[in-house]
Amino acid sequence: MAQTQVAVQDVTDQLIEKYGYDDHFHDHHDGDKYQSNFITHYVFSMDHKMIAKQFLITGMFWAFIGGLLSLVFRLQLGFPAEDMAWLKPFFGKWIVLNDAGVGTLSPEFYYAMVTMHGTILVFFVLTAGLSGTFSNLLIPLQIGARDMASPFLNMLSYWFFFLAGAVLFFSLFLSTGAFSGGWVAYPPLSALPQAASGSGAGMTLWLLSLTLFVVSVLLGGINYVSTILNMRTKGLSMWRLPLTIWAFLVTAIIGLLSFPVLVSGFLLLFFDRSVGTSFYLSEIYIGGQALDHVGGSPILYQHLFWFLGHPEVYIIILPAMGIVSEVLAIHSRKPIFGYKAMVFSILAIGFLSFLVWAHHMFVSGINPYMAMIFVLFTLIIAVPSAVKVFNWLATLYGGSIRFNSANLFAIGFVSMFISGGLTGIFLGNSAIDIQLHDTYFVVAHFHIVMGVAAFFGLFAGVYHWFPKMYGRFMNEFLGKVHFWFTLIGAYLIFWPMHYLGIAGVPRRYYSFDNFESFAHFGGMNQFITIAAVLVFIVQLIFVINFFYSIWYGRKVKVKNPWGATTLEWTTPIKPGHGNWPGKIPTIHRWSYDYSKDGRDFISQIEPLSEEEKKTAHH
Amino acid sequence: MIALLVLLCLILLVIVVIQIGRISEVAGMIRGEEDIERDSNYWNSRLGLVFMVLFLLASVGSAIYYKNYMLGYGPHEAASIHGLAMDQLFNMTLFFTGIVFIITQIILFWFAYKYRGVKGQRALHISHDNKLEVIWTAIPAVVMAILVVFGLNTWNEIMQDIDPDGDHIEIEMTAYQFGWIARYPGADGVFGARDYQQITGRNPLGQVWEDPANHDDMHTNEIVLPVNRQVKFRLTARDVLHSFFLPHFRVKMDCVPGTPTFFVFTPTKTTEEYRRELSKYAEYQVREDPNDPTSPMLWETFNYELACAELCGTGHFSMRMIVRVVEEAEYKAWLENQSSYYLTSIRNTDFDPFKGMEIEIDELSEASEGGDEEEETDLSDYDELEAEAEGSGSLSEVNTNID
Numbered sequence A: 001m002a003q004t005q006v007a008v009q010d011v012t013d014q015l016i017e018k019y020g021y022d023d024h025f026h027d028h029h030d031g032d033k034y035q036s037n038f039i040t041h042y043v044f045s046m047d048h049k050m051i052a053k054q055f056l057i058t059g060m061f062w063a064f065i066g067g068l069l070s071l072v073f074r075l076q077l078g079f080p081a082e083d084m085a086w087l088k089p090f091f092g093k094w095i096v097l098n099d100a101g102v103g104t105l106s107p108e109f110y111y112a113m114v115t116m117h118g119t120i121l122v123f124f125v126l127t128a129g130l131s132g133t134f135s136n137l138l139i140p141l142q143i144g145a146r147d148m149a150s151p152f153l154n155m156l157s158y159w160f161f162f163l164a165g166a167v168l169f170f171s172l173f174l175s176t177g178a179f180s181g182g183w184v185a186y187p188p189l190s191a192l193p194q195a196a197s198g199s200g201a202g203m204t205l206w207l208l209s210l211t212l213f214v215v216s217v218l219l220g221g222i223n224y225v226s227t228i229l230n231m232r233t234k235g236l237s238m239w240r241l242p243l244t245i246w247a248f249l250v251t252a253i254i255g256l257l258s259f260p261v262l263v264s265g266f267l268l269l270f271f272d273r274s275v276g277t278s279f280y281l282s283e284i285y286i287g288g289q290a291l292d293h294v295g296g297s298p299i300l301y302q303h304l305f306w307f308l309g310h311p312e313v314y315i316i317i318l319p320a321m322g323i324v325s326e327v328l329a330i331h332s333r334k335p336i337f338g339y340k341a342m343v344f345s346i347l348a349i350g351f352l353s354f355l356v357w358a359h360h361m362f363v364s365g366i367n368p369y370m371a372m373i374f375v376l377f378t379l380i381i382a383v384p385s386a387v388k389v390f391n392w393l394a395t396l397y398g399g400s401i402r403f404n405s406a407n408l409f410a411i412g413f414v415s416m417f418i419s420g421g422l423t424g425i426f427l428g429n430s431a432i433d434i435q436l437h438d439t440y441f442v443v444a445h446f447h448i449v450m451g452v453a454a455f456f457g458l459f460a461g462v463y464h465w466f467p468k469m470y471g472r473f474m475n476e477f478l479g480k481v482h483f484w485f486t487l488i489g490a491y492l493i494f495w496p497m498h499y500l501g502i503a504g505v506p507r508r509y510y511s512f513d514n515f516e517s518f519a520h521f522g523g524m525n526q527f528i529t530i531a532a533v534l535v536f537i538v539q540l541i542f543v544i545n546f547f548y549s550i551w552y553g554r555k556v557k558v559k560n561p562w563g564a565t566t567l568e569w570t571t572p573i574k575p576g577h578g579n580w581p582g583k584i585p586t587i588h589r590w591s592y593d594y595s596k597d598g599r600d601f602i603s604q605i606e607p608l609s610e611e612e613k614k615t616a617h618h
Numbered sequence B: 001m002i003a004l005l006v007l008l009c010l011i012l013l014v015i016v017v018i019q020i021g022r023i024s025e026v027a028g029m030i031r032g033e034e035d036i037e038r039d040s041n042y043w044n045s046r047l048g049l050v051f052m053v054l055f056l057l058a059s060v061g062s063a064i065y066y067k068n069y070m071l072g073y074g075p076h077e078a079a080s081i082h083g084l085a086m087d088q089l090f091n092m093t094l095f096f097t098g099i100v101f102i103i104t105q106i107i108l109f110w111f112a113y114k115y116r117g118v119k120g121q122r123a124l125h126i127s128h129d130n131k132l133e134v135i136w137t138a139i140p141a142v143v144m145a146i147l148v149v150f151g152l153n154t155w156n157e158i159m160q161d162i163d164p165d166g167d168h169i170e171i172e173m174t175a176y177q178f179g180w181i182a183r184y185p186g187a188d189g190v191f192g193a194r195d196y197q198q199i200t201g202r203n204p205l206g207q208v209w210e211d212p213a214n215h216d217d218m219h220t221n222e223i224v225l226p227v228n229r230q231v232k233f234r235l236t237a238r239d240v241l242h243s244f245f246l247p248h249f250r251v252k253m254d255c256v257p258g259t260p261t262f263f264v265f266t267p268t269k270t271t272e273e274y275r276r277e278l279s280k281y282a283e284y285q286v287r288e289d290p291n292d293p294t295s296p297m298l299w300e301t302f303n304y305e306l307a308c309a310e311l312c313g314t315g316h317f318s319m320r321m322i323v324r325v326v327e328e329a330e331y332k333a334w335l336e337n338q339s340s341y342y343l344t345s346i347r348n349t350d351f352d353p354f355k356g357m358e359i360e361i362d363e364l365s366e367a368s369e370g371g372d373e374e375e376e377t378d379l380s381d382y383d384e385l386e387a388e389a390e391g392s393g394s395l396s397e398v399n400t401n402i403d
């Protein structure tokens, strides 16, 4: 085994030497200006691999914070009668003590926690942490480029993300509290400081933070798109790209087209807040005062927000889909089934994601006739989603599946995506959505299909590419423990929420005691909270495993430990700047030649055999 | 102290996890990676099967367990005409998606199990199959088409405005932080004009008192509807977005400041009938307070409720109003007992543009034609409404902005 691996490794080097092309990258030996000292290597790094790690670890930090916040508000929902005074040392005045010294979360605080949790998870963790990490890591490595088109913009992209995070983090400590109007920030609630204490300084910082974040996404996106389109190595036509790259490409394009619209929406909101314009405000009486604003429409904001907001959910899930496609194929030792259909599904989803935004607004007061178009497109988008699921299932068929942590999470992703995608079909039908909108059914839907599924994609990617990032493996046993408890736990948390939703229980309720109709579920809410705490603790296993393995994990001894066909595994075990020490490899075949012609896998850099040339269609 | 304890637990966790990791690593070294991998395939593929079976059983079982709490099932059939169509659509979707859910989850874990890596096995090189792919693109397309057609049909019916010649009633709902104001149009059937600039504590809707149509408009602290009669709710909000949500009638529509919205439906079950339905189910044959044998049964205290379904601030969760559906006669009697807000709270005060003048008001009710005393009581009615909004959240911060 080891013997053959060494042989394979030699073949890789020989192939690169023989067929690769020399871009004279290493000719100038004036020291590596990219990683010459600590600051340029670890902090203001321009190396895409280091930036990927920065995105990942920052994302993990935010996942920890965001998860912790969710536990705080889950405690309120699960144990509303319990004494929370013990949280006072951490949260101060937001824990209100009554005369008997029994503490409760204040509602402002509850809503701020919910809002911050949503904002952090959607943007900082699942957008930046997922797409930022893997686009940066994989795009140059899998297309045979030395680095991104603009390493400098790439570095800026990370630091704008960092700044966005710093601003939001700071807003958590404001005396008026962080923004508390929900992650969608609908005006007038978000526009009027009189409407909620979090809508004051908290909202200003929220807007600033997200605007910085959009700058980060745009800088990254421009880079990803131009790198993929222009810097593929010789022979790597679009139809030979691994699905990861297709997914990152479409993700970046969607981001470039939709995030600016969000910013324009934010800009108008900013004007309404500070210059007295009335884009979103009309006929408002608040705080004992009638405001001057007339003629604006709060619904306009919702259009602008969801024009990003819906594509955003695909910005989150597409990279996960790409990762899962890659991981499933490699560890099943099979080509991804229906490669072209997969690509067209990604393109179709990307395109259609711009035509469905108003399905979040069926009962917001839009014209019912307009809703009809959005029902149509929303249910059409389920078709390419279904095609992808069938293709993943067919990829498993006839495979020789390895059950390592990466692949387990990929399989778990498919399970989650099925469960959550199907509930989307209920919501996409406007007539049903009248009832389900803004209930826990929606919470269940998007946590399963987006939250958990995207996390699974992230985990699959981390377990799979950790050897490429750090030259070591993560611990498999701990990885599997992590997987099974997370899979079961995630369903335990979110599955019961469907029932809450069908029973009509609205989301974003601080307490259910005021309504007879919603008060039956104390037991269930307790159950969900306990499950959430346990799942959070299980994630710590991952964190420990991650950091322990960086320094003490089992060492990777061969270049291509998974037996994968793609280019990143032709680099040295710990690639330096420029990724390949000599020539850049060239490509001779698509990325999924697994179990072909009696061979376990055939690397993309291996030329077609005479036989293959005769029958080739890739 | 607590921080210390938490820290200690964390450190313990780290140590335990690392030790487990180490042990498994050592075991791997002793037994060889390949052996371990095959073992892992064996166990994890089986675990997947076990998970799949338990997951499917639990999902179906729990659904059955909670059935009588969920709207659309057991006692909770929709209490409105369109609600029944909606529930049907829901169940139709559940049928299709349920089948897909079960089949695909089974296939996923079954394939994973069946094709787990075993020694000496080679995977098949299958890259695509055009025929198969066309089929499984077509099937969801057809199912979606069916759902769209039924869905849009239902949607269009629900979204119809009232039949102008029909016999319907209209109610205006105004949402504010954090409560509702219901306005009935009175004998003339017309809502008087409003101007948000004129809103004050005394005039919570900003009614323009010069408009005679306002003089018989009534504010009520509950919504009472005659059964089987179409009702059009005109919806608006005073400050931020709210959403008018009547779960039992399958009604939801946002209340938008500056943009009027509406929802039309027909309630089909009186509150009494709904209670009788509930009384047949064990879930509702329990005491409201399980520890107090004299407290009423759950079904006895049932009420239709209005809730807010759009985050509107700290008191969002407390915006409750009771909805009573009654027989036509009872509705009439109730209506006659309500009095015009103008008469009870504005007439002949400094706010009244017709102060001291004779005006003619066509009132439904006898009661409100009384003297000052009546006005006093009705005013306090309004205060009560206010107090309710304030108290129901058991919140100190809920500010109602009235007064």
Ligand code: HEM
Residues within 6 Å of the ligand: A184, A313, A314, A316, A317, A359, A360, A378, A379, A381, A382, A385, A420, A421, A422, A423, A424, A425, A427, A428, A429, A433, A436, A437, A438, A442, A445, A446, A449, A450, A451
């Ligand atoms: C089968 C395809 C899907 C359909 C038909 C669908 C449909 C819908 C609809 C109609 C809503 C609005 C529900 C409401 O607020 O009343 C919704 C909410 C949502 N969906 Fe999906 N969805 C699908 C897949 C996805 C995927 C793949 C993701 C993410 C990866 C996703 C993420 C979300 C999120 C985040 C929300 C809630 C946003 C919020 O209100 O906070 N959905 N979905």
Ligand SMILES: [Cu+2]
Residues within 6 Å of the ligand: A309, A310, A313, A356, A357, A359, A360
């Ligand atoms: Cu959407």
Ligand SMILES: [Cu+2]
Residues within 6 Å of the ligand: B241, B242, B243, B308, B309, B310, B311, B312, B313, B315, B316, B317, B319
């Ligand atoms: Cu509300």
